[in-house]
Amino acid sequence: MNHYNTIIRPDQIQARVNELAKQISSDYEGKNPVLVSLLKGAYIFMADLSRKLTIPHEIDFISISSYRNGSLRSDEIEILNELRCDIGDRDVIIVEGIIDTGHTVSRILKDLESRNARGIRVCTLLNKKSSREIDVPIHYVGFTIPDVFVVGYGLDFMERYRNLAGIAELPEMFDARRSPGGEIKAEEAKESR
Ligand code: IMP
Numbered sequence: 318m319n320h321y322n323t324i325i326r327p328d329q330i331q332a333r334v335n336e337l338a339k340q341i342s343s344d345y346e347g348k349n350p351v352l353v354s355l356l357k358g359a360y361i362f363m364a365d366l367s368r369k370l371t372i373p374h375e376i377d378f379i380s381i382s383s384y385r386n387g388s389l390r391s392d393e394i395e396i397l398n399e400l401r402c403d404i405g406d407r408d409v410i411i412v413e414g415i416i417d418t419g420h421t422v423s424r425i426l427k428d429l430e431s432r433n434a435r436g437i438r439v440c441t442l443l444n445k446k447s448s449r450e451i452d453v454p455i456h457y458v459g460f461t462i463p464d465v466f467v468v469g470y471g472l473d474f475m476e477r478y479r480n481l482a483g484i485a486e487l488p489e490m491f492d493a494r495r496s497p498g499g500e501i502k503a504e505e506a507k508e509s510r
């Protein structure tokens with residue numbers, strides 16, 4: 318069953334990831350940054366980006382949990398695991414799949430900043446600029462997209478569709494956040510994002 322329309326094709330993603338990797342490799346020439354990715358949504362982006370970087374770098378992962386029942390405040394977002402590497406005095410790049418309200422990245426930034434990194438930049442594949450509720454500095458953006466619910470390339474709807482090679486829009490009836498009367502109720506869904 319196909320309930321989705323592809324809005325960014327796999328070849329368009331790959332081309333943009335190559336450009337981002339080139340830019341980051343040039344900006345971080347001579348450095349050895351730590352890429353910190355948010356599980357689970359950014360896992361494919363992280364893998365593709367990392368393989369295209371021409372500079373030495375390390376990778377690490379954090380996962381967060383939150384109740385997705387409408388807007389989240391940053392302090393409702395819980396960090397589930399600690400970083401394995403010490404980011405003190407390191408250059409850090411947060412790698413995110415999508416930034417929507419901004420609360421998630423804002424929370425992560427606050428946490429990483431308290432660990433005395435030398436500098437922290439944010440890289441996201443997708444930016445839903447128009448739904449921002451909290452201002453976050455973003456240095457690298459793959460695509461700016463409208464406020465629609467998307468899946469694929471690591472992003473899920475109720476853990477499905479992560480394996481799509483492109484980015485697809487789910488019609489509103491399948492977006493639990495927008496249709497509480499739909500087949501799955503968002504307020505019952507505890508997400509590990
Ligand atoms: P924010 O805290 O509102 O910026 O949300 C960021 C997180 O929400 C992302 O890491 C995703 O897990 C999730 N998210 C936001 N928009 C979408 C979407 O359109 N599709 C899938 N996940 C999304």
Ligand code: MG
Pocket residue numbers: 358472473474475508509510
């Ligand atoms: Mg999700």
